[in-house]
Amino acid sequence: MNAPQSPVRFPFSPRHAMKFGTPVPDMGTGPIPAESVTSAEYFEREREQVFKQAWLQVGRVEEIPNPGDYFTRELHVFKSNIVVVRGKDGVVRAFHNMCTHRGMALATEPCGNTRGFTCEFHGWGFGLDGSLQAVPAIESFPDFDKGKLGLKALACDTWNGFIFVHWNRQPAQSLADFMGQLAKDMDGFPFDKCQHIAHYTARVKANWKLCIDAFQEAYHATYLHRHAIPGAGDLELALPTSVRFYGPHRSVSCWLKTDIQPTPAEAIAYKHGSFGFVKADQGDSRGLNPSGDESWWFDINVFFPNFFCDLGRGWYFTYNFWPVSENDTIWNMNIYQVQADTAGDRLAQEFTRIVLRDTVYEDMSTMEYSQKAFDSGVITEQTIGDTEIAMRHQYWVADEWVNGRRP
Numbered sequence: 001m002n003a004p005q006s007p008v009r010f011p012f013s014p015r016h017a018m019k020f021g022t023p024v025p026d027m028g029t030g031p032i033p034a035e036s037v038t039s040a041e042y043f044e045r046e047r048e049q050v051f052k053q054a055w056l057q058v059g060r061v062e063e064i065p066n067p068g069d070y071f072t073r074e075l076h077v078f079k080s081n082i083v084v085v086r087g088k089d090g091v092v093r094a095f096h097n098m099c100t101h102r103g104m105a106l107a108t109e110p111c112g113n114t115r116g117f118t119c120e121f122h123g124w125g126f127g128l129d130g131s132l133q134a135v136p137a138i139e140s141f142p143d144f145d146k147g148k149l150g151l152k153a154l155a156c157d158t159w160n161g162f163i164f165v166h167w168n169r170q171p172a173q174s175l176a177d178f179m180g181q182l183a184k185d186m187d188g189f190p191f192d193k194c195q196h197i198a199h200y201t202a203r204v205k206a207n208w209k210l211c212i213d214a215f216q217e218a219y220h221a222t223y224l225h226r227h228a229i230p231g232a233g234d235l236e237l238a239l240p241t242s243v244r245f246y247g248p249h250r251s252v253s254c255w256l257k258t259d260i261q262p263t264p265a266e267a268i269a270y271k272h273g274s275f276g277f278v279k280a281d282q283g284d285s286r287g288l289n290p291s292g293d294e295s296w297w298f299d300i301n302v303f304f305p306n307f308f309c310d311l312g313r314g315w316y317f318t319y320n321f322w323p324v325s326e327n328d329t330i331w332n333m334n335i336y337q338v339q340a341d342t343a344g345d346r347l348a349q350e351f352t353r354i355v356l357r358d359t360v361y362e363d364m365s366t367m368e369y370s371q372k373a374f375d376s377g378v379i380t381e382q383t384i385g386d387t388e389i390a391m392r393h394q395y396w397v398a399d400e401w402v403n404g405r406r407p
C-alpha cells in the first residue's frame, strides 16, 4: 500500500473535496478489461478463488430466533442449497441441504421450525446439529458408520447479528479477522434496535461485479437519479466525501446536500427525518462517519466480495449480489430502520423507503445494457474516473484473488 498522497486528493469544487481515511493501494489508473465480466472461464476462477475463499453473508439472527428455526438459501455460486438452523443449544449452524444417503434436499421450504431433518426419500433422520440419528433398515448397510454420514457443514459465524458462512469448514481466517477494521469501525451501530421493513430482489442478466458497480459510486447519481433523489442533480454529489480501504473491503462516505428546495412530502420527511435525509447532527452516531466528514449523509460499507451494509442515522440497508453465472446475478436488498416513535417518523421512513425503491429501479435499468455491450466485443474495457475509485478497488481485489495474489 502507498501512503495517501494528501488528505485531499481530488479538489472537485471550492466547496467540496474528497479525502482518504486510509492508505490507498496501488491499483493503477488504467481501464478495466471487459474480460472479467464476460468470461465464463474467469467466472469459474472467481467461484474457486473468491467465493470459496471468503466469508459470505447469508442472513440475520432475527430470522431464526428459536431452537429449530431454519432458513434455506440457494447459493448457485456453490452449486448448493444451504440450510441455516439454530440448534437446541442456541448455536447457529449451516449445512449443505443434501441428504448424505443419495442427495435429496432435507429442508424443502424456504424457512420453518423443526425438531430435526427427516429425509422424504428414505427416511434418514438428522439432528439440528447435523448428526445422523436414524437410518431405516440400518442393518442392510454393510460396515455402516453413522458418525461419518452427518450433514456436510459449512463454517458459520455471526457479527452483530449477521450470519456468515464459509465454504471451508475450517477456514484459514476467522470471520473477525476477515472483516477486520471495517467491521470494528461499524461496531456500536444499533443493529439490534432496527427492524426489517422491506425486501427487494431481482435477477439481472449481468455479471455480479457490474451489478455491484452501480452501488459504490455516486457519479451516476447526479444523472441517473436526478429525479428520484432530492438534490441529486448537483454534480458535487458525485464525489464521495471520504474513502477508506481495508484489505479487500472498502468504505465510502457520501455527501449530504442540505440546500435543496424540498417538495411538500420531502419537507415533512426532513422535519421528522429519522431516516434518509436528515441533518448530519441528528441522532446516534456510533459506528458512523469514521472520517468525521462535515457534510456527511451515509456510509457505503462493502465487504468483499458481495455484501454491502450501508449505514445512516437510524437506518441501514444491505445488498447481496449472488452470481449464478458470468452474466447472471441475483440481487437482494433489505432495509432496516429504528422503530418509529411518532406518526411523523413513520411517514419519513415510508417516504425514504419509496425513494430507495425508485432509486434502485433506476440502478437496475443500466446493468444489462452494459453487459450486452461488453459481451458484444464492441466495448472492450471500462473507462473509470477517480469518483469511481471504489469500483476500481473491487475489480483490482477480485483480480488479485483470482490470480492467487491474495494478501
Ligand code: FES
Binding pocket: 099, 100, 101, 102, 103, 104, 119, 120, 121, 122, 123, 124
Ligand atoms: S436420499 Fe435421503 S434417505 Fe435416501
Ligand SMILES: [Fe+2]
Binding pocket: 214, 215, 220, 221, 225, 359, 363
Ligand atoms: Fe444508484
